[in-house]
Amino acid sequence: xxxxxxxxxxxxxxxxxxxxxxxxxxxxxxxxxxxxxxxxxxxxxxxxxxxxxxxxxxxxxxxxxxxxxxxxxxxxxxxxxxxxxxxxxxxxxxxxxxxxxxxxxxxxxxxxxxxxxxxxxxxxxxxxxxxxxxxxxxxxxxxxxxxxxxxxxxxxxxxxxx
Numbered sequence: 742x743x744x745x746x747x748x749x750x751x752x753x754x755x756x757x758x759x760x761x762x763x764x765x766x767x768x769x770x771x772x773x774x775x776x777x778x779x780x781x782x783x784x785x786x787x788x789x790x791x792x793x794x795x796x797x798x799x800x801x802x803x804x805x806x807x808x809x810x811x812x813x814x815x816x817x818x819x820x821x822x823x824x825x826x827x828x829x830x831x832x833x834x835x836x837x838x839x840x841x842x843x844x845x846x847x848x849x850x851x852x853x854x855x856x857x858x859x860x861x862x863x864x865x866x867x868x869x870x871x872x873x874x875x876x877x878x879x880x881x882x883x884x885x886x887x888x889x890x891x892x893x894x895x896x897x898x899x900x901x902x903x
Contacts, residue, residue: 746774749795750782751802753809755865756854763787767805769798803879806872807889812844813869814895820902859901869896 748770758764764786768775775791782789792801819842823833837847850856855865873893877886 746771746777747795748774748778749798750778751799752786753802753805754786757849757852759785766790767792767798767801769793769800770795800879803872803876806869807876807892809845810869810873810896811888811892812846813866814892814899816844816846816850817899817902818895857902858899860897860899866896866899 748768750766750768752759752764752766754764762785765788766782766786768778768789768791771794772791775789779789790801792798816837819837820830820833823830834847834850837843846853846856858864858866860866860870870893873889873896877889880886880889
């Protein structure tokens with residue numbers, strides 16, 4: 742019906758951002774429809790990114806989640822290597838937070854509820870495997886998918902951190 746509008750509004754920020762009402766929304770749809778939805782979305786979030794027409798919000802979320810999965814995999818790998826080298830985790834995370842390796846997981850390592858989890862099909866680390874699957878499904882036909890598949894394998898192998 743003419744009085745029904747449709748947008749896509751996937752969100753990002755994990756449980757911590759939902760609790761703080763600071764989610765980020767990736768929005769797809771007509772500008773007028775997006776503008777009308779923002780007051781409702783503002784009850785849950787603070788960041789609104791109109792990515793383009795209907796479907797563009799989900800495409801942006803898939804790409805953002807692929808990047809988050811890669812940060813998670815590499816940050817955890819770096820921390821494991823640091824343990825083997827005898828480096829203090831807190832000091833290394835402080836360094837990363839102010840240096841070229843800065844990323845969401847490293848910067849929020851103590852507040853992100855799944856940062857220390859190992860892979861399980863029903864937890865947030867397990868959801869990263871699904872997120873990579875979604876990115877692979879949305880990849881351009883000729884895309885090189887070797888790195889996302891390697892990241893997915895690394896995420897599947899993550900063990901809990903003490």
